[in-house]
Amino acid sequence: MGSMPAQPRSAPASTTSTAGTAGTAGTAGTAAPASSRREQILREAGRLFAERGFHGVGVDEIGAAVGISGPALYRHFAGKDAMLTELLVGISSRLRDGGLRRAAGAEAAGLPPSATLDALIDGHIDFALDDRDLITLHDRELDRLPREERRQVRQLQRQYVELWVAVVRAAHPALPEDQARAAVHAVFGLLNSTPHLSRRALLPDRDTTAALLRRLARAAFTAAAPPPE
Amino acid sequence: MGSMPAQPRSAPASTTSTAGTAGTAGTAGTAAPASSRREQILREAGRLFAERGFHGVGVDEIGAAVGISGPALYRHFAGKDAMLTELLVGISSRLRDGGLRRAAGAEAAGLPPSATLDALIDGHIDFALDDRDLITLHDRELDRLPREERRQVRQLQRQYVELWVAVVRAAHPALPEDQARAAVHAVFGLLNSTPHLSRRALLPDRDTTAALLRRLARAAFTAAAPPPE
DNA sequence: CAGGCGGGTTAGCGGGCGTTAACCTCGGAA
DNA sequence: TTCCGAGGTTAACGCCCGCTAACCCGCCTG
Numbered sequence: 001m002g003s004m005p006a007q008p009r010s011a012p013a014s015t016t017s018t019a020g021t022a023g024t025a026g027t028a029g030t031a032a033p034a035s036s037r038r039e040q041i042l043r044e045a046g047r048l049f050a051e052r053g054f055h056g057v058g059v060d061e062i063g064a065a066v067g068i069s070g071p072a073l074y075r076h077f078a079g080k081d082a083m084l085t086e087l088l089v090g091i092s093s094r095l096r097d098g099g100l101r102r103a104a105g106a107e108a109a110g111l112p113p114s115a116t117l118d119a120l121i122d123g124h125i126d127f128a129l130d131d132r133d134l135i136t137l138h139d140r141e142l143d144r145l146p147r148e149e150r151r152q153v154r155q156l157q158r159q160y161v162e163l164w165v166a167v168v169r170a171a172h173p174a175l176p177e178d179q180a181r182a183a184v185h186a187v188f189g190l191l192n193s194t195p196h197l198s199r200r201a202l203l204p205d206r207d208t209t210a211a212l213l214r215r216l217a218r219a220a221f222t223a224a225a226p227p228p229e
Numbered sequence: 230m231g232s233m234p235a236q237p238r239s240a241p242a243s244t245t246s247t248a249g250t251a252g253t254a255g256t257a258g259t260a261a262p263a264s265s266r267r268e269q270i271l272r273e274a275g276r277l278f279a280e281r282g283f284h285g286v287g288v289d290e291i292g293a294a295v296g297i298s299g300p301a302l303y304r305h306f307a308g309k310d311a312m313l314t315e316l317l318v319g320i321s322s323r324l325r326d327g328g329l330r331r332a333a334g335a336e337a338a339g340l341p342p343s344a345t346l347d348a349l350i351d352g353h354i355d356f357a358l359d360d361r362d363l364i365t366l367h368d369r370e371l372d373r374l375p376r377e378e379r380r381q382v383r384q385l386q387r388q389y390v391e392l393w394v395a396v397v398r399a400a401h402p403a404l405p406e407d408q409a410r411a412a413v414h415a416v417f418g419l420l421n422s423t424p425h426l427s428r429r430a431l432l433p434d435r436d437t438t439a440a441l442l443r444r445l446a447r448a449a450f451t452a453a454a455p456p457p458e
Numbered sequence: 459c460a461g462g463c464g465g466g467t468t469a470g471c472g473g474g475c476g477t478t479a480a481c482c483t484c485g486g487a488a
Numbered sequence: 489t490t491c492c493g494a495g496g497t498t499a500a501c502g503c504c505c506g507c508t509a510a511c512c513c514g515c516c517t518g
Contacts, residue, residue, distance in 0.1 A: 193418025
């Protein structure tokens with residue numbers, strides 16, 4: 001825990017001692033190079049926003065979470081809104097791009113639509129299990145964005161949804177489009193449900209959970225087609 | 230069940246005006262038994278909280294939504310927190326009580342566990358489709374409550390979840406408890422997904438949506454059991 | 459060795475919001 | 489008729505919070 005991050009980290013020679021808490025050393029050692037201050041701030045802000053809501057978190061708290069205090073954040077971001085914007089745009093972009101990549105890959109490999117759908121499901125599960133905070137934010141704090149940014153995020157989200165809808169319809173041609181769309185939203189809700197019970201070890205281990213979610217999601221789409229009557 | 234958009238929505242409360250005029254006018258005789266001012270406030274507050282978040286709504290706005298202005302709310306509630314508390318306790322209680330009632334009824338009728346589970350699913354779907362705002366609030370603003378009230382709501386929610394877990398395990402004995410619990414949460418996420426796309430008529434009509442959700446939820450539980458291997 | 463600039467610091471302003479205070483006005487008992 | 493309480497009103501207070509201002513320091517570059 002207390003291990004020094006090795007980085008020089010300007011010694012806070014100044015009085016105050018605010019730095020104390022900083023820690024949490026989240027970073028989870030992603031191989032990614034140099035998690036800059038900026039990214040560190042984004043990570044902590046995302047966590048706090050997910051925990052207590054955008055309006056429920058003050059800039060001083062965000063600063064404290066990374067070991068600096070309050071207004072220093074403005075050296076990195078134009079304001080609190082800008083942090084949320086960057087978080088939400090980033091999430092939506094990653095989801096959409098990842099989905100497009102997987103769908104294109106599956107199609108190029110000549111796999112059937114059902115396998116493409118499975119690839120989308122697996123990708124979303126990875127995201128939901130690995131970035132719980134972001135998933136939470138993503139469908140909870142959208143309305144706190146200024147108009148133009150909100151439009152941008154919504155567009156990305158819509159593209160992601162429509163990608164799924166197209167694949168679902170290819171895999172289950174009997175399903176009408178509006179029901180396919182509703183089913184996609186429902187499965188998103190299903191897959192995104194994990195963040196809510198993240199607290200307390202109520203979940204099985206990651207692999208078991210992932211396998212469970214995969215089974216549930218696939219079965220849901222299969223059942224979405226109207227009953228054979 | 231018309232959504233009753235009515236709500237006279239008083240004009241911008243001109244200054245000065247002698248208070249007198251307002252008087253009893255409001256609440257035009259809704260067939261419902263005396264929707265008191267109190268309930269009217271709760272309804273509007275719930276809608277606003279769901280739309281913009283607890284911290285994103287001011288008391289003046291809530292007042293304006295029911296035709297009175299700001300501090301008049303304090304004749305009916307101890308404060309803003311009290312409104313959220315009453316909303317969340319009410320939702321959680323209704324969910325739990327409705328679940329207990331249906332489960333007891335199904336059991337008394339000698340139905341098999343799978344039929345009991347179906348009854349729970351149908352009940353939850355009705356709630357999710359008819360009280361979207363409340364469903365949204367219920368798993369989104371819990372953390373804005375003061376400590377003690379939050380504990381109370383969480384307890385109600387837990388009882389509801391455990392009721393489902395018991396029924397699921399009776400219906401699917403092969404499913405381990407932790408996975409059953411995770412599946413229950415996942416299905417809640419699935420069923421509660423409808424509020425998110427309520428805006429814009431993206432959904433099929435109510436009956437179609439309800440039938441679709443029912444199919445998805447049942448299939449999910451059936452698929453939750455580990456693969457036969 | 460100078461100097462600028464990246465990245466910190468504290469102090470403080472301005473606005474918004476929850477809440478309280480003081481006051482008003484009815485409708486319905488006593 | 490009087491009075492009182494329920495349910496409004498506006499004014500205002502105090503706090504919190506986002507953001508700006510003014511200042512400071514150490515590293516890297518010329």
